[in-house]
Amino acid sequence: MISQTAEYALRAMVYLAQYPEQSRTNQQIAQATRVPTGYLAKVLQNLSRAGLITSRRGLGGGFTLAKPDNQITIYEVVQAVDPIPRITSCPLKLKAHRHKLCPLHQRLDNAWELVEQSFRNTTLSDLIGEAGEEGVLCEE
Amino acid sequence: MISQTAEYALRAMVYLAQYPEQSRTNQQIAQATRVPTGYLAKVLQNLSRAGLITSRRGLGGGFTLAKPDNQITIYEVVQAVDPIPRITSCPLKLKAHRHKLCPLHQRLDNAWELVEQSFRNTTLSDLIGEAGEEGVLCEE
DNA sequence: AGATAACAAGATATTCGTATCCTATTTGAC
DNA sequence: GTCAAATAGGATACGAATATCTTGTTATCT
Numbered sequence: 001m002i003s004q005t006a007e008y009a010l011r012a013m014v015y016l017a018q019y020p021e022q023s024r025t026n027q028q029i030a031q032a033t034r035v036p037t038g039y040l041a042k043v044l045q046n047l048s049r050a051g052l053i054t055s056r057r058g059l060g061g062g063f064t065l066a067k068p069d070n071q072i073t074i075y076e077v078v079q080a081v082d083p084i085p086r087i088t089s090c091p092l093k094l095k096a097h098r099h100k101l102c103p104l105h106q107r108l109d110n111a112w113e114l115v116e117q118s119f120r121n122t123t124l125s126d127l128i129g130e131a132g133e134e135g136v137l138c139e140e
Numbered sequence: 141m142i143s144q145t146a147e148y149a150l151r152a153m154v155y156l157a158q159y160p161e162q163s164r165t166n167q168q169i170a171q172a173t174r175v176p177t178g179y180l181a182k183v184l185q186n187l188s189r190a191g192l193i194t195s196r197r198g199l200g201g202g203f204t205l206a207k208p209d210n211q212i213t214i215y216e217v218v219q220a221v222d223p224i225p226r227i228t229s230c231p232l233k234l235k236a237h238r239h240k241l242c243p244l245h246q247r248l249d250n251a252w253e254l255v256e257q258s259f260r261n262t263t264l265s266d267l268i269g270e271a272g273e274e275g276v277l278c279e280e
Numbered sequence: 281a282g283a284t285a286a287c288a289a290g291a292t293a294t295t296c297g298t299a300t301c302c303t304a305t306t307t308g309a310c
Numbered sequence: 311g312t313c314a315a316a317t318a319g320g321a322t323a324c325g326a327a328t329a330t331c332t333t334g335t336t337a338t339c340t
Binding site: 001002007010011014033034074084085091092103104107108110111112114115118119122126127128 | 141142147150151154173174214224225231232243244247248250251252254255258259262266267268
Binding site: 165166167181182184185188195196197198199200201202203 | 315316317318319320
């Protein structure tokens with residue numbers, strides 16, 4: 001339902017949320033989240049370009065959240081790397097059905113809307129706050 | 141959110157639901173639903189193997205729904221060609237988190253569950269009944 | 281200067297969608 | 311009964327998108 005890329009991005013963000021204000025390196029994130037380092041680098045760059053994280057090069061550098069964890073939603077993360085394909089016009093590109101979708105696509109889009117809403121009102125802090133002492137993400 | 145294949149399968153099923161008991165050929169379905177004929181053939185085979193439609197070869201042959209349209213849900217169709225990837229165990233394959241997902245994956249799976257439920261209680265007849273006179277799918 | 285780590289761009293691999301071709305089966309005409 | 315046309319079934323191959331790896335460059339710190 002979401003791409004591998006989106007999954008990776010979310011893992012990385014949750015991980016970073018556990019170290020507020022601290023720089024975490026690609027290596028560290030990759031290891032903890034079990035994401036291939038090579039690919040993670042690209043994902044992190046996307047997140048950086050989207051303004052969700054900031055990066056610093058060189059010794060002591062790495063990545064860190066650009067905003068407080070309670071101000072970043074799952075939706076933003078997913079949207080940054082692999083947006084939810086809401087259906088706004090009939091995929092069969094019919095002249096009719098321009099403003100009113102076929103029943104089928106209406107239903108499908110409704111489902112996506114549910115997902116979107118669910119994502120919109122979940123922040124990173126929700127994800128690390130809930131777990132208590134247990135490993136928040138699945139690290140170690 | 142769903143694959144192209146699932147989208148095609150749904151279009152075909154909705155189309156077939158409009159011609160109960162009648163055989164419709166791959167060509168006819170492809171044209172009406174704007175799906176590439178070559179690929180549609182494969183999708184239809186999958187649906188056939190899944191028992192959702194029946195096929196007949198030869199002159200006058202084609203495909204037809206295997207059950208009344210009010211007994212086939214969107215869920216069944218999607219599941220036949222490209223199942224919803226419910227998350228049952230932590231993708232990071234951690235020894236812990238076996239029976240209790242990380243908060244992140246818990247949330248994600250919740251969203252998929254919403255979709256699944258939405259799909260489960262929509263039948264093909266819901267999709268062709270709603271539209272009234274208007275083109276039910278986007279044909280014509 | 282040297283070490284560390286992000287950045288950038290390309291190369292490779294894998295999956296998914298698509299097209300093409302050939303085969304098997306059914307029907308209808310003669 | 312035979313033949314030809316219609317139609318699904320199956321296999322193969324190609325292209326595009328996605329995921330992964332590799333290598334070199336640039337910025338930052340000590």
